[in-house]
Amino acid sequence: MxxxxxxxxxxxxxxxxxxxxxxxxxxxxxxxxxxAGAALVFLAPTLLIFGYFAWWPIAQSAVLAFQQxxxxxxxxxxxxxxxxxxFADPLLPRAALNTLWFTALxxxxxxxxxLLCAVLMSELRRGGTLAxxxxxxxxxxxxxxxxxxWKVFFSPGETxxxxxxxxxxxxxxxxxxxxxxxxxxxxxxVATWSxxxxxxxxxxxxxxxxxxxxxxAAELDGASVWQRILHITLPQMRGVILVLLLLQIIGAIQVxxxxxxxxxxxxxxxxxxxxxxxxxxxxxxxxxxxATALSLLLAIVLVIVSAIYLRLTxxxxxx
Amino acid sequence: xxxRTRRALAALAVVPVLAGVAACSSSGDAPESSGSGDEEVTxxxxxxxxxxxxxxVELFERQVAAFEEANPNITIxxxxxxxDAKTFTTRLAGxxxxxxxxxxxxxxxxxxxxxxxxxxxxxxxxxESFDDLNPRVxxxxxxxxxxxxxxxxxxxFGLVYNRDLFEQAGLDPDxxxxxxxEVREYAKQISDATGxxxxxxxxxxxxxxxxxxxxxxxxxxxxxxxxxxxTWAAAFNDDASRDVMELxxxxxxxxxxxxxxVLGKQEDLVAExxxxxxxxxxxxxxxxxxxxxxxxxxxxxxxAGPMPQGGADATLAGATVLMVSGTATEAEKRAAVKxxxxxxxxxxxxxxxxxETAKASAADGLPVGVPVAPxxxxxxxxxxxxxxxxxxxxxxxxxxxxxxSLEAFEYVPEPAVASQEIYAAxxxxxxxxxxxxxxxIDALLDDAEARVNQILAQYAS
Numbered sequence: 134m135x136x137x138x139x140x141x142x143x144x145x146x147x148x149x150x151x152x153x154x155x156x157x158x159x160x161x162x163x164x165x166x167x168x169a170g171a172a173l174v175f176l177a178p179t180l181l182i183f184g185y186f187a188w189w190p191i192a193q194s195a196v197l198a199f200q201q202x203x204x205x206x207x208x209x210x211x212x213x214x215x216x217x218x219x220f221a222d223p224l225l226p227r228a229a230l231n232t233l234w235f236t237a238l239x240x241x242x243x244x245x246x247x248l249l250c251a252v253l254m255s256e257l258r259r260g261g262t263l264a265x266x267x268x269x270x271x272x273x274x275x276x277x278x279x280x281x282x283w284k285v286f287f288s289p290g291e292t293x294x295x296x297x298x299x300x301x302x303x304x305x306x307x308x309x310x311x312x313x314x315x316x317x318x319x320x321x322x323v324a325t326w327s328x329x330x331x332x333x334x335x336x337x338x339x340x341x342x343x344x345x346x347x348x349x350a351a352e353l354d355g356a357s358v359w360q361r362i363l364h365i366t367l368p369q370m371r372g373v374i375l376v377l378l379l380l381q382i383i384g385a386i387q388v389x390x391x392x393x394x395x396x397x398x399x400x401x402x403x404x405x406x407x408x409x410x411x412x413x414x415x416x417x418x419x420x421x422x423x424a425t426a427l428s429l430l431l432a433i434v435l436v437i438v439s440a441i442y443l444r445l446t447x448x449x450x451x452x
Numbered sequence: 453x454x455x456r457t458r459r460a461l462a463a464l465a466v467v468p469v470l471a472g473v474a475a476c477s478s479s480g481d482a483p484e485s486s487g488s489g490d491e492e493v494t495x496x497x498x499x500x501x502x503x504x505x506x507x508x509v510e511l512f513e514r515q516v517a518a519f520e521e522a523n524p525n526i527t528i529x530x531x532x533x534x535x536d537a538k539t540f541t542t543r544l545a546g547x548x549x550x551x552x553x554x555x556x557x558x559x560x561x562x563x564x565x566x567x568x569x570x571x572x573x574x575x576x577x578x579x580e581s582f583d584d585l586n587p588r589v590x591x592x593x594x595x596x597x598x599x600x601x602x603x604x605x606x607x608x609f610g611l612v613y614n615r616d617l618f619e620q621a622g623l624d625p626d627x628x629x630x631x632x633x634e635v636r637e638y639a640k641q642i643s644d645a646t647g648x649x650x651x652x653x654x655x656x657x658x659x660x661x662x663x664x665x666x667x668x669x670x671x672x673x674x675x676x677x678x679x680x681x682x683t684w685a686a687a688f689n690d691d692a693s694r695d696v697m698e699l700x701x702x703x704x705x706x707x708x709x710x711x712x713x714v715l716g717k718q719e720d721l722v723a724e725x726x727x728x729x730x731x732x733x734x735x736x737x738x739x740x741x742x743x744x745x746x747x748x749x750x751x752x753x754x755x756a757g758p759m760p761q762g763g764a765d766a767t768l769a770g771a772t773v774l775m776v777s778g779t780a781t782e783a784e785k786r787a788a789v790k791x792x793x794x795x796x797x798x799x800x801x802x803x804x805x806x807x808e809t810a811k812a813s814a815a816d817g818l819p820v821g822v823p824v825a826p827x828x829x830x831x832x833x834x835x836x837x838x839x840x841x842x843x844x845x846x847x848x849x850x851x852x853x854x855x856x857s858l859e860a861f862e863y864v865p866e867p868a869v870a871s872q873e874i875y876a877a878x879x880x881x882x883x884x885x886x887x888x889x890x891x892x893i894d895a896l897l898d899d900a901e902a903r904v905n906q907i908l909a910q911y912a913s
Contacts, residue, residue: 203566397656401884
């Protein structure tokens with residue numbers, strides 16, 4: 134899982150809206166309309182810019198999914214043919230399954246690890262700042278650099294960094310990226326390592342919002358550290374956990390950098406993901422129509438996943 | 453959850469997915485036709501050497517200055533960014549694709565198919581040297597009277613090897629292996645004696661499919677064939693491919709001579725080879741050599757042998773090709789071809805220019821005289837070699853086994869359609885054999901055949 138700061142900052146208005154009190158509707162038609170008109174004038178430049186740079190390309194690419202173009206001659210309408218080509222591609226089910234496998238693994242590893250780190254770090258009496266810096270450091274390293282670094286770490290021979298560490302405890306050497314079975318878990322380890330810092334910081338920020346009186350009361354009642362975490366910390370952080378979980382699902386489904394740089398989808402298609410397929414269709418095969426068709430499908434799937442998730446969790450997060 | 457949150461999250465989900473592809477969604481304008489007079493024209497060209505190679509950059513800049521002086525109406529904007537399909541398509545969409553493309557010979561079929569490069573037949577025909585261009589190379593660039601490119605240099609697959617490791621393993625560095633059985637023996641001997649990788653193999657970024665294709669040719673195989681009705685079909689599910697894969701399997705799992713890092717691309721292998729960790733591998737020796745030297749490789753340790761054979765006496769041929777973007781105007785096309793003549797062709801047939809260029813290159817410390825498969829006739833090439841003889845600073849004798857093989861083998865081109873897609877479909881096959889000791893070769897070939905036929909169904913000729 135990878136959480137980019139852009140994606141996370143996008144949740145801010147949502148969370149603010151969630152916690153802010155709703156204004157009561159008051160019948161004051163004229164004044165309200167004038168206020169709305171003024172607001173629109175102020176908003177117009179932003180809306181135009183956002184519309185031009187974000188929504189116009191989206192609309193254009195939705196159109197491109199039904200066209201074929203070589204970017205030189207005018208695009209040609211082909212109806213559903215791009216989708217037919219896509220569904221006839223035997224790699225598509227494989228890529229979809231691989232993407233789900235990556236998502237499942239990154240939830241299994243990528244969700245509890247940062248949460249655990251954040252909770253443990255918040256319990257630290259000394260060295261908290263150092264721990265935060267160390268935890269956040271991987272996020273500062275450019276993704277391609279950290280991925281290439283890990284590629285060296287995962288070197289398959291006995292001299293590989295990870296294998297040398299394993300050898301110290303009498304294990305290995307393992308083939309890591311060279312093995313169809315181990316390649317995907319290896320990528321998840323890298324993605325978790327490079328993305329966990331951001332999640333840890335958010336969890337730590339959320340932890341400061343947990344009322345200290347609850348802890349004091351629990352301590353008076355003789356609760357242990359683990360009981361405090363289980364019965365106070367986690368329930369209090371439910372909202373943040375749920376949002377980060379959704380962002381993680383969305384981020385994991387769009388995984389690209391790790392398989393592109395480390396394995397190029399190999400070995401034997403073990404790490405081909407949907408985004409890698411989109412990339413290959415667009416930039417390797419020059420078939421932009423099919424690439425956009427697949428992007429469109431992926432976007433639809435993500436919207437549906439988000440909608441289902443939010444509906445399922447609405448009752449928890451607003452409780 | 454609040455309505456607005458939901459919308460924000462939905463937007464988050466959609467934007468990053470679509471934005472990437474949308475960047476290339478606008479279609480470019482049709483090329484304008486304009487006169488061919490001496491109007492002012494600016495062309496952007498690829499092929500400037502990398503900034504790290506300061507000597508080559510200086511020579512290049514001198515050539516640009518001389519060209520602009522000779523052609524005052526033409527301005528050159530040179531870029532050192534190498535060919536990359538991704539940047540090309542993005543720039544094409546944005547209307548800023550380079551006028552002159554410098555691409556490996558794997559690219560022209562797809563670029564021609566998609567109509568992204570211009571037919572330069574009328575301008576090229578005016579070139580003094582055009583008719584002398586080697587038909588073995590031009591066959592890949594001409595189609596029904598149309599000319600889509602001019603070769604800058606050409607090559608054929610051969611064996612690149614480390615002479616030092618040969619000696620350490622008790623092998624004669626002047627007699628590289630000529631058959632695949634010998635390659636297998638030598639590789640085992642090298643890895644047993646030195647602990648290094650006996651034979652290096654590449655498998656990602658379509659290089660696995662590229663090598664399977666090239667190795668298959670040496671057993672008499674072909675990747676695709678055209679039916680009488682113009683449609684194409686996969687032709688690689690045969691003994692030629694099986695022989696190649698059996699050989700790989702034996703070398704990887706029985707002999708342990710392929711090393712354990714088999715998931716890489718050509719650049720990775722060049723780095724390993726330069727560091728002296730690889731005994732032999734297959735590539736285009738003249739193309740590898742400059743990179744090897746630039747990375748600090750020892751000239752004396754570099755060896756180039758013939759493409760190992762499985763009985764067919766054939767080798768995969770390639771070239772670096774200069775093509776003109778499909779969006780170029782007539783004036784830009786004309787200017788681009790003039791530059792091709794100036795920089796790429798003249799130093800090969802105009803003996804005075806050849807000597808001057810060689811002298812300048814040698815003075816700058818660049819490799820001079822790397823033996824290549826000639827882009828002109830053998831006579832023209834021999835005259836060229838004589839003209840530059842005094843400036844040659846490459847150990848030409850180390851290339852002798854490769855050069856001797858060039859005339860002996862049949863040059864087989866890469867698949868005529870969908871080459872990159874086919875290679876991409878074959879990569880996993882090669883990776884499977886090299887990463888899974890129990891890989892089922894027949895099943896892998898069956899799967900790949902179905903996949904490639906599905907790709908080819910979109911291409912009727």
